[in-house]
Each structure stands twice: as structure tokens, then as C-alpha cells.
Amino acid sequence: MTGNQTAGSAPRQVDPPEHRYAAELQFLAAYDDGARPPGWLLTPRAVVTFVVGSDERPLVLPAGTAAPEGVPPQLAISEKFVGERALVERCVVTLAGERGLLLVGEPGTAKSMLSELLSAAVCGTSALVVQGTAGTTEDQLRYGWNYAALLAQGPTRGALVPSPVMSAMSAGAVARVEEVTRCLPEVQDSLVSILSDRRIAVPELSGEDSAVPAAPGFCLIATANLRDRGVSEMSAALKRRFNFEQVHPIADIELETALVRRQAAAVLERVHAPFAVDDAVLEVLVTAFRDLRTGSTAEGWEVERPSTVMSTAEAVSVAAALGLASAYFPAGHDALALLPGHLLGVVRKDDPADAARLLGYWDGAVRRRAEQGGQLWRQAWELREQLEL
């Protein structure tokens, strides 16, 4: 999972997808030479393949295609987004129609990753991003000024500081707005004219400079978090310029366990330690997360949901913490024994009653599973006092 780092660049904590999967992108561009929407580097079908992978089968360049330099004749595309293929297809088709795409979902459902992957595949860069916060201003979505230059020279093209969105428009690339709903509604609304007129007017300048039109291929991917603000405060005008895709938590427990294991192992790999957490413990961890997330267990028992989000991303961090603990403090600790403490740490965020709900989960579902004879669940039940305050 190290990917191929471009030579000469300093090591980074997180490698953007266009670097990490550069080989795959080049390969796919050569592999599928069908019709592309204007401004796209790959065909829509290849974008889908890039995101969901080729199912571990190596793809072979069609005969007669001269492989560009550095591109292997055959390559298996790795699976990057674990989720429904149809969802990815809908996202790609939305982008191909140059319509705004809004990914909504609970925190930790890989919305941002999906938007990075899509923009890297469509236009080769995922860097044109605005992070939405309550402090985000219109300048960050439209354009700002270099005030020194503005005061010295008056409004000129040179004094204008384009936003990532404006850069994407002039380049015909994909702009990303993370957590768009956290911006103030009036700031969000500056996207309306961008998405409908497809240009940004700069009234301070005159002549040709007074508007920046969007080049073909420009589109916008926004993400929104259902827990924090929801999409409720978005204006209707803005909403109807987006296609909404809801990204759900991973439905299948085995896929989720595999994902947690893979990502936790990747964290440990960075510190050159083996990931030594038992599969059964991981399953207990993932099951607990899923039960608390959905409010009911696989057996159909009702569980009271804590107000905290129990996302897969959180499960990965707990799994990684368990792995790190066993790597750095190998003696004495049983990974399972640490689990309740970590769960409590995840759950106890905003509402003190959440800790009681976790205890309720232990008294209900965990107890019943222990009674039904699950060995690990019995051990987990014996750790109950760790949760009592």
C-alpha cells in the first residue's frame, strides 16, 4: 500500500491519490480510450474502475495499443472505496453531466476520500479544495485580494487572489468543498451563481477581466456531514443545483472487518511494526461498533444508540491503538482487555449519558451473547467493571 512516491519529493504523512496511484491512472488512461467528457483524463467507466478496483483481476492493455513509457502492459487496479458500485457509478455520471455532486453521510463514511479519488481520476488533481468552517468567507469560495497590491495599484488582475474554486473553473478541473454545510448559509449561497452561471463575476475589474468563465470539465464535489448541521440549512436554490448521494456505513460486517484490519495494519506499517491483533478481537470490536451505530444487533436486540458517531474510521483508530499497544508494550496486555476502555473513550464525547448507554449495551447484548456461549463475548462481559464509573 506504499504506492509509488514521485522521486525527490519529501516524505509526507498522507500521499494524495494522484501521486499514490499515478501508475494506475496512467494505465487506465491508456487502457480505455473511449469517448471522454470534455476536460476529463479518463473515460467515465475507467473512473469507476479506478475507484472500486478491478476485483483483483489484472487488466490487460488492448492489443495494438502502444504502452506509454513507464506503464506496465497489465495491472490490477486496487479497491480503494469499499461500498456500492452503483453509488460510484451515479457519482461519475453526475460529474459527467457537469452537475454539482453533494456527498452526504455520517462522519467517517469515507466521503472525503471518495471525493479525492473522483477528482484525482477526473482531472488529475485533488488539491483544489476548500475546507468549510464557520469562519469560511466568500473570499475562499470566490476570490480575495492581495490588500497591499490593492491599496497600491487599485483593483487589477494582479491584485486578485483566486480561490481554489476559481482556479478549478479556469482550468476546467474538479473543485472540492469539504463540509459545505458548516459554512454560513450566506457564504454557501455564493456557490449558487457559480453552479448556475458557470462564471464568477468580478465587478471591481472591467473589460475582459470582469468575469471568469468556467472551462469545460469544471465541476464541484461537496461533502456534508449529517451529524453536525445536516443539509437543512442549505438554501433550496443551492440544493437544487446539486445531485445528492448518501454514503452509508459499510453494510457487510466482513467487508468492514477486512477494511479495519487493512487500514490499521497500514498505520502500523508506517512505524514498521507488525499488526498483531487477533481477528476474533477485531470482530468483537467491529460488531460492537455496528451495534452501537445502528441501534440494533444482528440478533435483532434493541440497543440504545449513543449520540457519538460510531464510524468505521473510529473503529480503525481503535484497532490501530490496540495494535500499537501490543507492538510497543508487548508484555502483559491482552488486546481484548483494552477494548472496553477504548470504546469508552470513543463513546464519551459530548453526552455523559453515553457512557451509561455503553454500560447498557454491555448489560444487554454483550451479556446475552456471553450467555449464549461466545468465548470472547464471555471475556468481554467479565471486563464490565472497566465501564463502571
Place this chain on the structure above:
Amino acid sequence: MSRSWPEPQAAVAELVSAQPFLIGVRHHSPALAAVIPALLDALQPDALLIELPPQFADWLPWLGHPRTVAPVALAGSGEPLPFYPFADFSPELVAIRWAVQRGVEIVPCDLPLGDAGWAERGPRRRKSFGSPFSQALRKAQTGRDGDDLWDRVVEAPAAGCTPEQVRRAALAVGWAMRADEAADGRVAGVDLRREAQMRAVVQDYRQQHHEARIVLLVGAFHAPALIDSATVDPAREYRVAALDEPRPVLQVVTSLVPYADPLLDSRSGYPAGIRDPRWQAETVKAGGDPVKLSAAAARVAVEVCAAVREGGHPAGPGEAREVVRLTEDLARLRGLPAPGRSEIVEALTTVLAQGETLGRGRVVAQAMEQVLIGERRGRLAPGTPRSGLGPSLEALLKELKLPNPDAPLRKELRLDPLRSPLDRRREVTLQRIQACEIYYALAAEVQGVGAAAALTTHWLAAWTPTCAALTEVAGLLGVTLEQASEGTLRRQRERERADGGSTAQQVLDGLLAAAECGLSALASDRLDDVIRVLPTTATLPELLTGLDLLSRLEQGTVPGMVGHPISALGSVVEEVHTAAIRQVDGLAGSTDLADARALLALVVRHDQIGAGLRLDAALKRLAGEGSPLMRGAAAAVRVLLGLDEAAELGDRAAAWLDLDAPGEITARLSGLLIVAGPLLEAGGDVLDPLLARLEQMPETLFLRRLPAVRGGFDVLTPAARSRLLTAVEARLEDRLDLGVSTDPGLLGRWAQADAHALEVLRERGLASSVALAPADRWRLVLGQKQEQLPAQAKRYGVALDELYGQDRGEGAGGDLRGPGAGDGSGYPGVREWSEELTHLFGATVREEVLAAAASGGRVDAALAIDPALARPSVELLTSVLSLVGALPERTVARLRPLVAKVVADLTQDLARTLTPALTSLTSPRPTRRPGGPIDLHRTIRANLRTVRHGPDGTLTVIPEHPVFKTRSKRTTDWRVILLVDVSGSMEASTVWSAITAAVLSGVPALTTHMLAFSTDVIDLTGVVSDPLSLLLEVDVGGGTSIATGLAAARELVTVPSRTMVVVVSDFEEGGAIGPLLAQVRLLVDAGVRVLGCAGLDETGAARYSVSVASQLVGAGMPVAALSPLELARWVGEQVR
């Protein structure tokens, strides 16, 4: 998987070319339906062998009749109920029509109805290997995870394919599914038996007609089992031999009945359905032409957008265009010739639903259902023989000797269904007829013995012509009484779902009906509803009703369910019980005695199942922070459960008597005694400290507390009080016995000396005029045996009897001049009573007593209260206002001064506290933080020292410290809509709302509206500034429909972002929860600030439905119990 498998490609190839000619179908398949005429035309078969039981043979000509309009259904009797709906997109129907028109012979080849083979069990299921073959097929196509394999492989790519290609795809899917089942070893025994039968029929037919060309139309799954070459069949090792001699074909009742589109949809809960019949019909109509299919998709998109618009959400041609674009592009990306159902549904959801599950999402889902399901009804060809429910019902009635067309006269039936099997059948039949909405029998009430429910039933039944007519109507839903009743009840359930989800009451009614009709499948579905709906929406009384019903089911005393134990009942009981315990939190603010009783009922049921901790915490909160009534009740309940020491409770209760708040003492004692009353009667010593305190407190104090204490004890029935008095007297005597250790003569002299001393003190005015022995105190407190009181003390009793004399419950009234209270004679008028009260208890107590009398319905008492002297309190106001509705205008006029005085005082007080919270203005101010527009003037001024001269002589300012302006908001034009629930009684919340609204209306920046709602909404905005007329105009009572109230409030919204809607309610919504959540979502989505007040009074404790409130919070309406000041602060915060 060590076994060898036939190579899939070869196997399918062999299937395709096999003889007889195979058409593998699914019961509903537009793709196949479209190509079957072409296939048959090409082959010109002599006979069509079709997968149907032979008993239906007689109906086939009618089924294929050109004037029969689909959808129609074939049905038979038996277990499991055979039911075969046919629509235009059913391949079987298309083939039958083709054959009937050309006179081609049709041979049904399935197992006969009633054959033992239908009950055959499969081999034991082995460990599942997953579904490698289906997975492989599925992988070849894209699609959603939940998508059906058949849809993906057969339906979606069918457009533009040749008939032969479609046939091949269908056979391949059937083979793959069969291979997977065989790999797991889970081919059902009934399927194997049916296949053996089909093979036998085919062989038989071929022997008789050697030269005939045969077409075999069967389920694609069965196709591999029907050809001779066994190598193709993945399940060959399981094949069973055909039975040597065909078993006799039973005569069963069969019928052909009309059917309808909405019933065909698989979501309607009927067997053998398909998703979205209308769309499937469009597919058949397009006949596989991609262009026509795309046109149909566009039409659907436009219609859905129109329906969404009708639902009040914007969706115009722009959206419709995007839906069509997305549908087409998705199909193209997936390599399909034309969009399928899945693409349309996905595109509609993506473009229209905007990521919301409530509010808009719900409207879109409803619009999609409405458009995609369709509304067509089937019709039978004229001349079709009569069949269905009518004949079968008449036969059943005759068999059970109930009134029927031959003996229609009215009959009175007393049934004992739990003992006699015949009566049980009759009972279930009558219940089912009732469920079918056929007016045939009337149930009469039967009183049970004691508290137990009645075990026998009593009916009046008669056959009238109406019955015959209504039977025809019910016949649409089934051909036997069982089917029809299940159909009717399921349709009811479906309607509830369409109206936004079942309410708790509907779910319980539905469960009861299903159980009484003996429909176990429906009952267990309803039980699922119970788990789903009750914990999230039910109120405590509903949950208790539910628990009662569930325990009846558990004990098997519902006749219909005798012999049909319901699995998992125990866990349902547990869930509902837990939910009931969760509701306890919502009782905190209750002042209703019924709630204290409900709490007791809940706890009596409580058996230590898991929820102990939770209940402990909830009761602790209740005992510490609840309303006085609930504090008393919770404290006693904690003792009952063993959570607290009994002695502690007695001590604590004794301390309550020292409170100088009569209302509070009354309420706490009421709560305590509702729970602990029985204990006390039995002579338990739990409350000894309380009793002792009553006996020993100084006499003046006792008299001051007397009205309050008597009010508290008034919750006990007269008989209970009488028993209590006996117990207390016994106790007092016991104590005397123990105390006597001195010479009786000496004691006598002491008593004489005491009496003398008292006499002397009295003469000098040093002692109060009465002396009360402990037993007399008890007589006063309990209002019992007052004739034994000393004359002076009797006056107290009489004065209080005037208030508490109206007894209720066990031992009240009656002809016998028994131990009932109200022994004393009344007063000539309220004036005398009032004077006596002042004389005995003082002015303050008098006012309390009169107010209590007023709230008990005594208008004269209310009129006796002096406005000038009255202490302004909300309690007094609610008592008086609760009378107003029932009074003539003239009397109201006399009450007006009192109400006016109290309201004015309260408003003035509140205005004083609220005004500071509401005044504030903000304007843009300079800041260093970049956030708003730059303030150029200030920036230049702040950076003058950095000015540099450029080489060309211009001045350059280097802005080291740029200055910005903050964003400003205008504070004007805010609209506050107070939505007040007046469905219950006149409550403190209502009074506070009115007064708060009056204060808010005085703030210039706000426009205040007040709406009062029950099931209707009254706009009181016109009188909002005058709380007096507002309160006098409010009409309390009726059901609760918060959704209606919110809808009315939404009408008033003009600028959503400057509007606040405050709902004051107990959130016990009478209707379904769905529309309520949708309304809240609508408001929240529009940007309106919404707040729910579970109670608006000074205590901040409220009585409300916890479950509904928590769902509202999820929908975006925060819910809290607030004081008016907190509400005003909230309003101020929003404006700022």
C-alpha cells in the same frame, strides 16, 4: 466443493437446445412476457405444458379470454394458501392467452393442490458455501447490492435483444440459482417432489402424443430438472423418482378473481408480488424497444416531479430533465441498451431526495410509489362462473350452524371458545367476518369476574342482504374467509403505512384483531410493528395496554391464537417493558393522579429483567426533581422495589408535613398514598414516622395542615380510608395497653388534674378551644366516623366535608348509610362556608380551600374569592379558568375581575423579568479578524505610518494591520409563533404561554402570533396582547394533532430565516408520527428556528412523551422544559 460441476456454458447450451422446448420464466417478468408470443409463433407448438396445479385447468379458458382484463388471480384452498396473481407482464398469462386464442391445448403439470408433496421438507441444510454461481453472474453486470439477480441479468439488458437471447439469459439465471442451492445441499423437498411430478406429466403426455411439439413453460429454477439428460441438472443427486401411480387429485375449491395493481406490488405484503407494477407494464408495452423505454422513463420522471410538486416541494422541468439525463447516462455507463427500473429509481432518488430521509425524502418516496405502482384494477370476462369468497363463506356458515342465506334469522350466541373447539371455530369465524367489514354479527360486552378479563363471548348474528353485497367487496382480497380477513387487515396496515406510519394505538388494535382472527403470520408481522413502533412512539398508558395484550397472548387466552404459540413473545414483552421504563422520565412534571397509578402498574409488572439500573436512576430523578405528586409516588415506589429503606421513606414523608405549602403537601401525600395505600391498610409500619408526626404535632399546626393532609388522603377510596382508620385505631389501642404500667386510680387522678388545668387555661384564654386526641385527628384526616368527634372538632370535619364530601370509588355513596364520608351536614351557602373557613383556618387556608373547590367544579366557590385579597398564582388561575368553558356569559362576567387581577399581576411580574432578556441591538463593528468586508477607511488610518513614496511619486500604503467589519444582522421583523397545545385540561403551561405571548407582543422588534391547537387550530393572534380575553377564549379539550398545528404555523411563515416557532405541548401525538416529523422537517429545512417546550412553567419539570420528543429532536426540533425567562432568553439569542 470437491464435487465436479457441469461446465456452466455447456450446461446452458444444452438447456437451450433441449427437447421438449423449455421456457424458463419467473412469475412476473416483463422481458419474457414481451418475447413469449414471438417464441411461440416461431415454434407453433401443439401443446403448452405450464407450471400450474391441475385443478386450475377449468379456469384457463376464462383466464385467457380476450375480455378478461389483468390483473386477475387464481386462488385455491389449502395449506399453504395457493395464490397466483397474473398481470400483463406475467409470462404465463401471455402464453395462456396465446394458446387460448389459437386453440392450443394447455396442460397444467404442477403437483395437484392438496397433495402431500406440498408439505415435504428439504434435506438438512449444510454449511453455506455462499453463492459462487450467482455471484459470478452478478459480477458480470453492475448494479446495486440489493438488486435482484434476475433483474440484472434478464430484465435490464433485454431491450433490443432477440427473443432467443432473452430465453437463454433466463435459463442461465435459473441454472445458476439451482447450482448454488445444490452446492449448499438446500434444495427444498417440495421443489424436488414438484419436479418429479412435472417430469411424470411430460413423459405421460409424450407417450400419448408421440408427434406433438411441446413447449414447457416453467420456473427457470426448475428447468434443468425437466430434461432427460441428467448431467445438466446441478441437483441431479437429489432427484426423486416419480411416484409409481399418480396420487388421486383432490377436489379443492378454486376461484378466479379480479385483482388490482396496488395489491400486486411486493411492498403491499401480498404473496408473489413484484416491485412497481406500472413500470413493469410500461416495459411490456414498449415490447423491448429501447426508444419507447426511454420515452416511458421520461414520462415517469415528469409525473414524479409533478407529484413532488403537489406535495409542496419544488421540483420543476429542470429536475425532470436531470433525472432523464442521469437515467440515460447510468444505463449507458452500465452498458445497458435502455434504462431499467433500477436506473430510474436511482436517478429519482439522487436528484430529488436531496439526501433527506424525512421531510422531502418521504414526499419523493410517496410520489414514486404513486407513479410507479399504478392503480389499474382487473376485470373478469362476462359469463365467468361465480367463485371466490361468497360460496366458500356460505358453506362455512352452514357447517358451523351460524345464520346463513338458508337460515338467515337472528341468533344469539354465547360462546366459550377456550373450552369448546366448535365454539372456538365459531368465535374465530365471527371475528374474521367482522375484520372483513361485513356487517353480520355484533359482539356484546361481557363483564369479567373481578379484575380479570372475560373468557366467554356473546354475539348477535343475522344474515341480511347487506352481508351478501359486502362479501362481494371483501372477495377482492381473498377467496376464503381467512384470506379475505387477512387481506383486509393487511390492507389496513398498508394504509397506515401510506399515511405516514402506524400509530401505537393502531398497531395494538391491529395485533389484537390479527390474534382474534387467528392469523398467526399477520400477528407476528404486527408483533414486529409492536417492537418497531411502540418503543419509539407510545405513551405510557399505551405501553401498559400493550403489555396487557401481550400477556394475554402469552397465557393463551386469545381464542384465535390457541394452538398457535407466537415465537419470541418473551423478547417483545421485554422490549416493551424497557420502553415503558424509558417513559418514566417523561412523567416528571405530571400532576395527574392517573400517571401515578400508571407508574404503580408498571412497577408491579416489573420483574428484575435487565432494566433495573435504568429504572433506579429514573425513579431517583423523579423522586428528586419531579412534580410534588410524582415525588411522592416515586419515593413510595422505590420502597416497593426495595431500592430504598422503608424507614427512610417514613422519615422523609414526616418531614413533608413541615412544608408551608399546602398544595405541595396534598400532592406529595396523594402520590405517596396511591402507591403505599394498600400497605398502610394492611397495617404495615412503613409510614409510622409520618403517622406519628401527625399525631404529635402541635395542635395549631395540625389544624393549619389539616386541609392539605385531608386532600392528600382523599385519593384513597372511602372504604380504604375506613379500613385504615380501623387499623390506626387498633394501633393506638395497642400503644395504650403497652403504656399502662401505673396504678389505674393514679392515672384517673392525673387525668382529672389535666382536665382541670386545661379548663383553667381556657378560661384565661391561654389554650386553644379544642383538644384533639390522636384518634380524633385521624377521624378528621380520613373523614371517617366524624360523629364520634368532640363537638368543637366536628366543625372542622364539616367544613372540610364541604370540599371532600364527594366520594368516589369503593364504598362511596349507595343507599346504605355506611361508613362513607360526608357525614356532616352542609352549609346553607358558600358565604357561610367561607366565613367558617376563615374562622377555623385563617384567610390563607380559606383561599386554598376555595381554589381547590373551584377546580373541583364549584363555581360559587370561585365567586367567593375576593379579587383584591387573592394571591396571584397560576394554580388559582388554572382552577378558575377550567370552569369558564361551562359557564353562562353572565357568570363569566362576574369571574372576570378575579381573572383580570391575577393575570395583570402575573403579566407585570413576568414583563419585569423578561424585558432585559429581549432588548439588544447589534451593529457592525470594526475587527482585526478577517471575516467580513474590509473597512478601507479604518485600514488606511491604522496604517498611515507605513506609507511609502514610490519612485513615480505615488503613495503606497502597506496594510500591516487590515481592519474588517463584522457582519451585521438586522434585529427587526422577527416573527414568533407560539403554538400551544390545549388538548388536555387547562394547564399551567397554557397560562404561562398566554402571559409570555402578551409580554412578547409588547416588544417592538417582534411580531407575535399565538395559535391554540387540539385537532383544530384557532388563531388567537388578534387578542395576543390581552391575555385576559385570550385565556377566556381558549377552549380546551379534544385530541392532539401537532402536525396540524405545525401546518397552520407554516402558513404564517413569510421569511423563514426570521421566524421562530415555539411548540408548547406534551408531545403525545394522536396521529401517526410520520407526518409530524415531516412537518418539523419542512419547517427546519426552510430555515425556521423551531423549539419544542415540553412544559412552560416556573418549575422546569414537565410531563411529556419521551419517545416522541426524542424523535422530534432527531428531526431538528430541540425539546426542553423551560421557564418563561429561559424562553425569552432563547428568543433573544435568535434575534441577536
